[in-house]
Amino acid sequence: MPAPRTYRTPGIVLSRFDLGEADRVLTILTPHEGKLRVIAKGVRRPGSRIGGTVEPFAEIQLLLARGRTFDVVTQAQVSEAWLRLRDHLGSTATAWYIGELAERAVEERAGAYPVYALLRRAFQLLDDGMSPDRVARWYEMELADALGVRPEVERCVECDRVPDELERFRWAPGLGGLLCERHPPPPAEVSDLSLGALKVLRAYRRLDIEAIAAFRLPVAVEAEVERLMRRFVRHVLDREARSLAFLDEIRG
Numbered sequence: 386m387p388a389p390r391t392y393r394t395p396g397i398v399l400s401r402f403d404l405g406e407a408d409r410v411l412t413i414l415t416p417h418e419g420k421l422r423v424i425a426k427g428v429r430r431p432g433s434r435i436g437g438t439v440e441p442f443a444e445i446q447l448l449l450a451r452g453r454t455f456d457v458v459t460q461a462q463v464s465e466a467w468l469r470l471r472d473h474l475g476s477t478a479t480a481w482y483i484g485e486l487a488e489r490a491v492e493e494r495a496g497a498y499p500v501y502a503l504l505r506r507a508f509q510l511l512d513d514g515m516s517p518d519r520v521a522r523w524y525e526m527e528l529a530d531a532l533g534v535r536p537e538v539e540r541c542v543e544c545d546r547v548p549d550e551l552e553r554f555r556w557a558p559g560l561g562g563l564l565c566e567r568h569p570p571p572p573a574e575v576s577d578l579s580l581g582a583l584k585v586l587r588a589y590r591r592l593d594i595e596a597i598a599a600f601r602l603p604v605a606v607e608a609e610v611e612r613l614m615r616r617f618v619r620h621v622l623d624r625e626a627r628s629l630a631f632l633d634e635i636r637g
């Protein structure tokens with residue numbers, strides 16, 4: 386039996402580019418079809434029925450028709466708009482960043498349910514007004530977990546020992562996380578890790594985001610955790626996220 390010509394799926398727009406006079410190619414993350422590249426025809430014309438719908442930072446119910454190169458969006462309806470997320474530049478920039486990580490983490494036409502669920506929850510948290518930094522760190526940690534490369538923050542990755550609080554710690558993304566002082570550090574990709582930052586990393590592993598959102602953290606520790614997690618994610622996804630430059634820029 387031939388595959389049906391049309392199918393329905395929820396999706397979140399991750400990125401898009403204009404094609405021809407009025408069309409747009411969208412990269413969409415879906416829960417069961419993975420990442421899809423689809424075409425939305427005529428959406429840049431005024432009065433397009435789906436033009437205002439197929440935008441980033443929304444969950445959309447899509448009806449797609451199978452096409453030769455790209456499947457075609459034939460109907461689109463917003464089911465979650467997350468409108469408050471767009472009110473703050475910090476939340477919007479973080480939404481771009483985490484969307485980009487999802488785009489790079491998922492292959493085309495590969496099942497992506499955990500990443501979809503994670504992205505959906507992250508957008509919801511940003512929309513609820515949670516600190517974009519906390520949401521980003523939580524998301525990086527959970528994404529690494531979903532990809533099967535959960536960072537080790539409890540024990541040393543080399544000797545499996547729980548280091549003493551008075552020791553010197555290192556962060557070695559290439560080895561998988563925490564490295565204790567007993568081993569010669571590999572030359573690149575290793576940095577010092579403060580006890581304060583280690584405790585925060587452990588909190589991200591152990592606690593739910595709602596608990597972490599209530600923490601008061603010294604700015605320096607929060608910044609250190611951000612550097613450490615970015616390096617871990619860069620190692621996992623193998624290159625720097627483009628949207629990070631924008632995120633850094635708006636913070637001035």
Ligand SMILES: [Zn+2]
Pocket residue numbers: 541542543544545546564565566567568
């Ligand atoms: Zn060790």
